[in-house]
Amino acid sequence: MSLTMPVPAAGPTLTLDNLLDSPGGRELQTCIQCGICAGTCPYGDAMDYPPRRIIGMLRAGLAEEVLASDSLLFCVTCYSCMAKCPRGLRLTEVLLPLVKEQVFGRLPEVPAELQKALENTHRYGNPLGESPRKRSAWTAGSPVPVRVLATDSRPVDVLWFTECYTAYHPRGQDTCRATAKLFGALGVDFAILGHEEKCAGECARLAGETGLFEALTDANLKVLGKYEYARLVTSGAHAYDAFTHEYRALGLDQPVEHTTGFFAKRLERLKPLLTRKLGVTVTYHDSCALGRHNGMYDEPRALLAAIPGVKLVEMAHNRVNATCCGGGGGGMWLDTFFKARGQERLADRRVKEAVATGADVLAVSCPYEVSRFEDSLKVLGYEKRMVVRDVTELLAEALGAPEAA
Amino acid sequence: MNVLVLMKMVPDIVEELEIGADGRSLDLDAVRPIVSERDDHALEQALLLKERNAATVTVLALEAPEVDEVLFTALAKGADRAVKVTGLEPAPATAAAAAVLAAVLPKVPNLMPVDLVLAGCQAIDDLDGVLAPSLAERLGIPYLGIVTGVTVEAAGGGDTASVLKEFAGGTRGRYTVCLPAVLGVQAAEKPPRYVPVAKVRAAMKARTLEEIPAGDGGAAPLVEVTAMTKPEAAGKAEMLEGDPGAVAAKLVEILAARGLA
Amino acid sequence: MTGNVWVLAEHWRGRLSDLTLEALALGRELASGFGSQLEAVLLGGGALAAGLGAADKVLSVDHPSLAEPNPEAYCRALAALVKARGPAVVLVPLSNVSADLIGLLPARLGAALLNFCRDVRVVDGKLEARCLLYGGKLESTVTVAAAPALVGLLPGARPAAAASGKAPAVEAVAADLPAEGRVRFEAYLDPAPGDVDVTQQAVLVSVGRGIQTQDNISLAEDLAAALGGVVSASRPVIDQGWLPLTRQVGKSGATVKPKLYFAAGISGAPEHVEGMKGAELIVAVNTDPGAPIFGVAHYGIVADALEVLPALTEAVKARKG
Numbered sequence: 001m002s003l004t005m006p007v008p009a010a011g012p013t014l015t016l017d018n019l020l021d022s023p024g025g026r027e028l029q030t031c032i033q034c035g036i037c038a039g040t041c042p043y044g045d046a047m048d049y050p051p052r053r054i055i056g057m058l059r060a061g062l063a064e065e066v067l068a069s070d071s072l073l074f075c076v077t078c079y080s081c082m083a084k085c086p087r088g089l090r091l092t093e094v095l096l097p098l099v100k101e102q103v104f105g106r107l108p109e110v111p112a113e114l115q116k117a118l119e120n121t122h123r124y125g126n127p128l129g130e131s132p133r134k135r136s137a138w139t140a141g142s143p144v145p146v147r148v149l150a151t152d153s154r155p156v157d158v159l160w161f162t163e164c165y166t167a168y169h170p171r172g173q174d175t176c177r178a179t180a181k182l183f184g185a186l187g188v189d190f191a192i193l194g195h196e197e198k199c200a201g202e203c204a205r206l207a208g209e210t211g212l213f214e215a216l217t218d219a220n221l222k223v224l225g226k227y228e229y230a231r232l233v234t235s236g237a238h239a240y241d242a243f244t245h246e247y248r249a250l251g252l253d254q255p256v257e258h259t260t261g262f263f264a265k266r267l268e269r270l271k272p273l274l275t276r277k278l279g280v281t282v283t284y285h286d287s288c289a290l291g292r293h294n295g296m297y298d299e300p301r302a303l304l305a306a307i308p309g310v311k312l313v314e315m316a317h318n319r320v321n322a323t324c325c326g327g328g329g330g331g332m333w334l335d336t337f338f339k340a341r342g343q344e345r346l347a348d349r350r351v352k353e354a355v356a357t358g359a360d361v362l363a364v365s366c367p368y369e370v371s372r373f374e375d376s377l378k379v380l381g382y383e384k385r386m387v388v389r390d391v392t393e394l395l396a397e398a399l400g401a402p403e404a405a
Numbered sequence: 406m407n408v409l410v411l412m413k414m415v416p417d418i419v420e421e422l423e424i425g426a427d428g429r430s431l432d433l434d435a436v437r438p439i440v441s442e443r444d445d446h447a448l449e450q451a452l453l454l455k456e457r458n459a460a461t462v463t464v465l466a467l468e469a470p471e472v473d474e475v476l477f478t479a480l481a482k483g484a485d486r487a488v489k490v491t492g493l494e495p496a497p498a499t500a501a502a503a504a505v506l507a508a509v510l511p512k513v514p515n516l517m518p519v520d521l522v523l524a525g526c527q528a529i530d531d532l533d534g535v536l537a538p539s540l541a542e543r544l545g546i547p548y549l550g551i552v553t554g555v556t557v558e559a560a561g562g563g564d565t566a567s568v569l570k571e572f573a574g575g576t577r578g579r580y581t582v583c584l585p586a587v588l589g590v591q592a593a594e595k596p597p598r599y600v601p602v603a604k605v606r607a608a609m610k611a612r613t614l615e616e617i618p619a620g621d622g623g624a625a626p627l628v629e630v631t632a633m634t635k636p637e638a639a640g641k642a643e644m645l646e647g648d649p650g651a652v653a654a655k656l657v658e659i660l661a662a663r664g665l666a
Numbered sequence: 667m668t669g670n671v672w673v674l675a676e677h678w679r680g681r682l683s684d685l686t687l688e689a690l691a692l693g694r695e696l697a698s699g700f701g702s703q704l705e706a707v708l709l710g711g712g713a714l715a716a717g718l719g720a721a722d723k724v725l726s727v728d729h730p731s732l733a734e735p736n737p738e739a740y741c742r743a744l745a746a747l748v749k750a751r752g753p754a755v756v757l758v759p760l761s762n763v764s765a766d767l768i769g770l771l772p773a774r775l776g777a778a779l780l781n782f783c784r785d786v787r788v789v790d791g792k793l794e795a796r797c798l799l800y801g802g803k804l805e806s807t808v809t810v811a812a813a814p815a816l817v818g819l820l821p822g823a824r825p826a827a828a829a830s831g832k833a834p835a836v837e838a839v840a841a842d843l844p845a846e847g848r849v850r851f852e853a854y855l856d857p858a859p860g861d862v863d864v865t866q867q868a869v870l871v872s873v874g875r876g877i878q879t880q881d882n883i884s885l886a887e888d889l890a891a892a893l894g895g896v897v898s899a900s901r902p903v904i905d906q907g908w909l910p911l912t913r914q915v916g917k918s919g920a921t922v923k924p925k926l927y928f929a930a931g932i933s934g935a936p937e938h939v940e941g942m943k944g945a946e947l948i949v950a951v952n953t954d955p956g957a958p959i960f961g962v963a964h965y966g967i968v969a970d971a972l973e974v975l976p977a978l979t980e981a982v983k984a985r986k987g
Contacts, residue, residue, distance in 0.1 A: 110599040112906055113879060122602055123439075124419065131420045170970055211603025336880045378976060418801045429806070503773065527765075529800045532808065533779050538737075538769025547738050547848035550766040551918070567852075570735075571918050572678065572762050575857035575911035578734065583848040589766070591918065592905060627778035632807040636798065636958065642950065642966030649977035652967050656949065657981040659965065663947060665869065665926050666893060666982045 028095055030087050031055045037081035037091060042324050043074040046343050051081050051091045054099055072096075072103040073111070073337060076346065077206040077329035079292040083320055092293070093245075097206060100329065104208025117333040118204060122212055125198030125219075126164035127333065135162075136194035138173040144184030148194035155228035157189035158262075159254075161243070163236030164199050165367035171374065172367045178396035179235060179259055185273050185399050186266055190233075196223045200239035202289075205246070207330030217250055224252065231255045233262045235392075237289040237366035238328065244294065258290055260365045260391055264299035267306055274398040277309035282394070283359040284312065285350065285373070286322035287366035300365050300391050307398045313357045315350075323350050327368035351376040355386055362388045406460040406557060408451045409516070411506065411524035411536065412479070413496070414438040414469040418529065429633045433495065440475045443525025449593035450555055451523050452483050458557055461485050463516060467496045467505070473614060474605070481600045481608040488513055492619040500534030501623030507543035508620055519585060521557075521566065526550040526589030533628050541587035549582050550589030557584075667791055667813050669754030671697040671704050672725075674744065674767070675718055676759045677711040678735065682718070684921070684944075685759035687826035689819050690720040692786060693757055694827065697722075699788025700754055706834070707747060707756075709740050719834045720827035725751075729841040734851040737766030743841050745774045754813040755793060757786075760820055761940070762918055768818040778810040781818040782936065793817075801935040802958035821940045822962075861912045862896050868925045869895025872915055872942070873903055876931015876952060876971045880908040885975040886930055892982040893926070900938045916941035930971035934959025951975075 031052065038050035048071035049057070057066050066072075075096055082092040089095070104110075110118075117127035125132050139146040147156070160183070166172035183190045201216035224232075232254050234240050240258040248256070263270060282304055290296040297319045304310055317323045326335070326346030335345055351373055354362045362373055373388045389397075416422060416431060417439035423432040454460045463486040464479040466472050476487035490509055497505060511517050522544075524537040541548035554569035554577070570578045571591055582588070645652050660666035673693045676683040690706065697704040706721035708714060710732030715724045725747060731739040744767065748756065756771070758764050760782070772779040780786070780795040784805070787794050792811045798820065799806055864870060871890040873883055886897045897913065904914040915922055917937040927945035932938060934950070934957055942948065943962050950963035951971045960966040967974055 105601055105603075109595075112596065115596075115599040118599065129419060133420065209601060209603075211601050211606055215602055215606075339881065416800055418803055422800055422803050424804070431804070500772070500779070527769075531781050532797055532799060532806060533781070534772060535769030535781070538766055539773040542770055542773035548766065548770060549737060549849055550769065551762050569855070570762075572735075572854075573918065573920060575914065575919070577855045579852040579855060580736075581850045581852055586848070589769070596905060596907075627812060628780055628808050628810045630806045630808050631794075634805050634807075635956070636802065636805045636961060642960040642963040644960075644966045644968065649969060649973040650981075652969065652974060653977035653981040656965070656967075656978055657985055659947075659949075660893075660926065660982070661985065663925070665947070666985060 025094065028055060028089055031089060032087060034086060036084050036086060040080045040084045042076065042078060042080065042326070042346050043343060046074045046338075046341060047071060051089070051095055054095065066099065067102045067106055070103065070107060072100050073330065073334060074343070075100060075329050076324050076326050076331035078288040078324035080324070083292045100206065100208040101210050102208075111334055111337040113336055114207065114330055114333040118207070118209055118212060121199050121201070121204055122215065126168055127199065128164065128168050130168045132195045132198075135167045135197055136192060138167060138176045139192075141173070142177050143181045146180055147191040149191045149227050150194055150196055152191070153227060156191040157230045158183070158191070158233050159224070159227065159229035159231070160190045160192050161197060161200070161232055161234040161236070161239060162192055163234060163239045163367060165371065166235045167197075169367070169371060171370045175235060175367065175370070175390040175392055178390065178393045181396045181399060182263060182270070182392060186269060191229075193223060200234070200236060200242040202238035202242035202246075203328060203330060203332060205242070206328060213246075217247060221247065221250060221252065229254060231257060233257045233259060235259050235367060237287040241289040241293055258296065258365070260290065260300045260303060261296060263392070263395065264302050267302060270395070271306045274307055274395065276398045276400050278307055278394065278398055279309040280360040281311045281313055281358065282361040282363050283315055283354050283357045284363045284391075285315070285325070285354065285369060286319055287364065287369060288322070288324050288328055290365055291322055292320055300363070303391055303395060304363060307394055310394070313359050315353045315357055317353065323353070325350055325366075325369050325372045327366070327372055332368050332372075345376065347372040347376040348380060351380060351382065355382050360386060361394070362386055363391050363394060364388060365391050406454070406458050406521070407519040408454055408460045408462050409519040409522045410444070410448050410451045410462060410464045410479070410484070411522065411540070412444040412448065412464055412466045412475055413441050413502070413528060413536065414466070414472050414475070415441045415528050415530050424633045424635070429630045431633070438469060438471045441525050441528040443527060443590055445597045446593040447523040447525050447590040448479055448482065448484070449595060449597040450590050452598070453594055454521070454555065454557065455483060463488060463519075465490065465506075465513070467502060467619070468492070468494055469496045476614050477608045477612065478600060478605050480612050481604040482598060486615065487612070488516070488615045488617060490619050491616050493622050497622050498533050498626050499528070499531050499536050500539060500626065503534060503536055503539030503543060504623035505619050506536075506540055509617060510544075513615070513617055521555075521584060522587040523590055524587070526552065526591050532630075533626050535589070537587050537589040544587070547582055547586045548589065549580055549586070551591045552588045553577060553592045554594050555588060667754050667793060667811060667815070668700060668702065669752050669813050670702045671700065672753040672756045673704070673706050673721065674756060674758045674764055675706040675708040675714070675724070676761060676764050677708070677714050678763050680711075682714050683759060683761060683763070684826055685761055685819070685821050687720065688821060688824050689757045689759055690718070691824035691827035692819070694720065696755055696786060696788055696793075702754065705753070707744060709743050715836045716833055717829070719830035719832050721834055723835045723837060725839050726836050727839045727841045729843045730845075731843055731847050732841070735763045736847065736849055736851055737770060738847050738849040739843055740764070740767055741770040741774055742843055745771060746842055747839065748775060748814055752814070755815050755817060757817045757819050760818045760917075768816070772816050775814065778812055778815045779818065780808050780810060780815060782820055783817050783823065784820045785823050786817055786819075798936050801933070802939070820936050822943050857910070857912045861910055864896065864898045864913055864915060864920045865922050867896050867922070869893045870898045870915070870922060870924045870926070870945075871895055871928045871930065872898040872900065872932060873930050873971075874900040874932030874938075875902045877903065878931070878972070880906070882972055883908060885972060885979075889928065889975050889979045889982070892979050895924070895926070898922070900932050929959055929963065930975055932959055933957045934962060
């Protein structure tokens, strides 16, 4: 049963009648208009149509006004409204993607950076516009050999879906190499898709480009279908979300894990290998996709706590209350748009909170966050006070010979 | 007003270009085709004219790998007709292509005469010719290139266009061009619009591409390519190694030695 | 192949272009190779003939429709001259003023074209050129035997021909052009004053696609401020609207000769290099080791500009104390 709605062809007004075609839609009718969604939205100041108002407008037959506005571009699909809704309405899962899709289709002009990212994703399978052939170029610097299924298609235990930023962005490639090192240390039988891998497409979907998402799922499922593997493990938090929900509904059968979940399950075997003392205070940022949407709050913390010499401190907003980095739902490519509308970067806001903890390291588990938070640290002038590290980078750093006493 | 847009495929230079075994041509297996960037701008300019002047826009291209998607994308963006010229693969070099197009355009049903032909003012593979001006010559109509703006008065006097041509330093020249004419577009007045993938897919299902055979492939090129190489580029600069901090330190010394820092 | 070597003397707003003088230097070599004369064709701008002493003769064509760049008038005048006089080669500078001719003239004459040439020689009585294609990524060696051959010349093929000191012989040639052509120049639209003139700057920190977002331009602005310069850009950045047209460096933008040109995330396609290759010191940062910019830079760094820019800004500030 798919949670996404088929797109009406010529875009008739979205009404509650259309929504009623899904169980989620009937649920939405039970909204009590309390406004907690609006209150918790990180871009609440700019959000002309929080879920409460969308539902109210739908009831009043005024959906067209909502869809004609570009305000929903501010929705970074952080799942805060859905997590806090006292009725448990699946706002970010059902209502918002539908509305954002209609909004996107009606935009007279797509903001330039977002347009470029979507065009690149469609053509090259990644928003950065890099050649698909270079998607496994990072393996040249890998500390352990990395099998690419296109060249060696024997069955494998773990099919590791690296995702785009991890594969192409220099800081993402650091995470890849760290992850490969950890797989090696644990003796994991793993392989990657390399150039056959395309963006899982979750952020395109949540920006409203459902056609692009369809094209990506078609391509990825076709490639995945060629190989025999026991489980799919991904470094991408949004990819994890896509595989667990959308791809599952489209026929993906294998169990899906995020790298933090995968390593947390194997902590008993991993912990004795973490012998280097890091001696840092770490604060962990819960990514929206892993945290609020999938409840994975403890796994990354367990991993961090297992590293010798790591002291964990929490930000004021943590776990279900964590504040979004602003990268979801297209936000990764809308910072210029947000800025033009006089809004602060959500990543800047979050970094200020992180720095306030006094921690040395801001630990993350989503590839967007590394580049977004490092950017914020530079912009705010904090790059000497704090560094950003993916959880896997910290784990990999802790592998190896113990420090001299 | 009738506007014709010519689009062509060129190698995508995001990918590495490899030289074929004969040492003087592109390894076509390694080439990924992409629509010529300036042609995308030509299409956008045509669509702007459609919006302002209620023009009819026809897009035409020579058959080439992946050109179908380009034509359907043009339809999805708002072009009225898309025509593919078939029977010549691989597509001929630019000078011959102009001859082919000049011969085939009169044969496309209900197309000519057009008021305006828009195409990119150049493409990255223009070795022995440039398409738009060559075509203008063969059609016997005027040409202006490096165009960044086109206005056609809607009411009456529809036989001239006011055209902006770009010069150095941000200066533009305003020209009056008698129609029909060919304009070589450098940049449309707005960046090429986005079209959702779903719309392109819908166009692929609902619309058809018209096809017309090319006739003969035009004369052989007057120039001969005897070799193809990667230019000895990276050899020239002195490369500085190290992490950003180390490189910055070296650079500062170099700049300071010249009184620049 | 026999006949004289012609250079189209390109001029704009009262000045001969530097590319014309480079073409004359190259033309002289070709003329020696053919054992023939070097002639400059001056369409309009008759007063500038005095600056073309590097040629043996100037063919000066005057007509009201040649007062400002007009590809139709240029093509008609030049084609008629070529048909009448039969040169072996016509060198046409590749810049916005003359570029349209590269497409029009070969078609009108049924002549061969060698486009994007970075070097041309006479080899075994034939013309052999090295042409840069695909954004500068590949170079083709191309030969042609039939005259006339038209050459689209990129900047940098030769140093500009020195002024010979003597005034050239000038032949005034009548133009068979209609009083009013099908393409008519009306007026120039100059950009609004008040913005920066990049051609007057000693230091330019220039950004290309590698700067990735409009926000990141501030990194370049920081470095420019630290070095006492300004920010310029290649076409893709200007096309996005991230900086005004006046900041554009390259074929359609400004030609600059600063003391320092710092190219951040610029690949170095010929159209851009044309505008900055004369800089005294060129430093380029690009993640692609094969980027053509490294062919013109004095110093190159294979790295992410977004990292090098702030590092360098800091180092410069630290040195200043």
